[in-house]
């Protein structure tokens with residue numbers, strides 16, 4: 001459950017009522033066929049911590065690759081949006097622990113700018129950790145966190161005297177369908193001016209075995225992350241999922257160009273979710289689809305950005321061409 005931070009005032013917009021939202025999603029998703037749960041539900045306190053462990057796994061290349069691109073290009077990224085003469089606001093969708101964002105904040109503070117950092121995330125626990133770390137490393141940065149579900153409640157940014165660098169890192173955009181991702185980016189772009197910039201991190205299509213390994217690691221951390229969604233329903237909605245009756249699976253859907261994470265019922269079983277007034281019967285092999293991670297090509301990145309009102313200016317990739325950071329400005 002999202003909690004109010006004892007350290008930071010998490011947001012000026014109304015806090016989401018996480019329990020009501022969760023019940024609505026559970027009713028929508030678990031009564032439909034195939035059964036689904038929205039990926040934001042993965043990120044409770046434990047889920048956010050498990051995701052941080054995933055980012056350190058040998059098989060999970062996206063975080064390491066993006067970090068190395070950011071460390072090489074942070075100065076150029078910041079310079080694309082400001083010459084140092086005016087304040088900079090860094091707005092980050094789905095900031096999580098914001099560990100890589102520090103590279104950009106370091107580049108910005110080296111310019112002696114007034115820097116405001118605005119991390120947005122559905123997980124108050126992840127934001128709290130991010131804010132504490134950033135405050136310790138960059139005491140001069142003003143932090144304005146916001147707990148928000150940026151899909152259900154598209155954030156409205158206040159006007160800012162200076163330029164804005166918007167970030168959407170960690171290939172989080174890949175968790176959304178092409179239609180959803182365009183809606184998210186259009187809302188963001190509609191609030192940026194031509195002097196602002198937008199940096200998008202995207203995981204690229206590659207060989208299937210590397211993709212599957214990244215979502216089905218040998219230590220079972222991704223499995224624990226995925227299964228924790230059932231734990232969350234047990235904890236917050238008094239559900240009675242027996243986690244030993246489900247197994248994590250990662251599948252490559254080449255037609256949709258996405259990795260899918262599912263939880264597969266290993267036996268026929270009945271589950272009660274009293275807080276949602278639900279009783280569910282699962283057959284052996286029936287799945288709950290919990291997450292997509294779309295994989296991109298140069299063409300699909302450009303199409304996504306153009307369709308959302310952005311003009312790509314610069315793309316940086318690693319030597320293997322496994323990951324891309326694309327810097328854009330708005331077209332309008």
Ligand SMILES: C[S@@+](CC[C@H](N)C(=O)[O-])C[C@H]1O[C@@H](n2cnc3c(N)ncnc32)[C@H](O)[C@@H]1O
Nearest residue numbers: 040043094095096121122123148149150169170
């Ligand atoms: C894949 S993680 C990426 C975290 C971080 N940006 C990184 O690069 O490591 C996705 C992050 O987005 C957040 N998130 C997922 N769905 C969200 C939503 N609908 N609204 C707001 N935040 C969301 C999660 O809590 C999580 O912190």
